[in-house]
Amino acid sequence: MPDEIQINTGTPWDKNTETDQQLPDEGAVWKERYLLLLADLENIKKRLTRTSAQEVEARTETLLRDILQVADGLDLALLHTSHEEDSRNILQGIEMNRNLLGKIFSKYGVEEMEALGQQFDPSLHESIGMVRSPRVAPNTIVRVEQKGYLISGKLLRPAKVLIAES
Numbered sequence: 001m002p003d004e005i006q007i008n009t010g011t012p013w014d015k016n017t018e019t020d021q022q023l024p025d026e027g028a029v030w031k032e033r034y035l036l037l038l039a040d041l042e043n044i045k046k047r048l049t050r051t052s053a054q055e056v057e058a059r060t061e062t063l064l065r066d067i068l069q070v071a072d073g074l075d076l077a078l079l080h081t082s083h084e085e086d087s088r089n090i091l092q093g094i095e096m097n098r099n100l101l102g103k104i105f106s107k108y109g110v111e112e113m114e115a116l117g118q119q120f121d122p123s124l125h126e127s128i129g130m131v132r133s134p135r136v137a138p139n140t141i142v143r144v145e146q147k148g149y150l151i152s153g154k155l156l157r158p159a160k161v162l163i164a165e166s
Contacts, residue, residue: 138165
């Protein structure tokens with residue numbers, strides 16, 4: 001009978017039909033999806049680890065910059081405190097606190113930059129003025145107004161300096 005329609009009575013698990021032979025193995029498809037999702041998960045873990053480490057580093061640098069202001073204040077106090085006997089205890093207290101800050105800085109890899117007598121480097125120094133100094137080569141730092149600091153070799157705060165003009 002030419003008008004008859006053939007109906008596939010086989011189960012979906014039969015691999016004898018033409019259409020089933022054209023489809024890829026369902027297990028292989030799921031395995032491929034699993035491997036792709038696993039790779040995505042690993043990439044997400046790495047990205048989260050990297051970004052959280054960067055956030056911690058940025059917050060640490062911000063906190064250390066704020067603490068640098070305390071160190072600056074203690075350094076100024078040490079410069080302007082007299083060395084007479086009646087203020088000796090105050091001076092010792094300031095020195096102890098400054099040394100404690102120095103230990104905290106070294107714990108976090110913060111180093112003071114040596115700028116005096118160096119050539120001016122705009123990536124490390126901030127010029128706040130120029131002075132005439134005939135005995136010094138031009139663009140040489142002749143005075144440091146605020147110390148500069150590095151953290152693990154990276155600039156934390158530039159030194160504010162006066163440089164010799166040409």
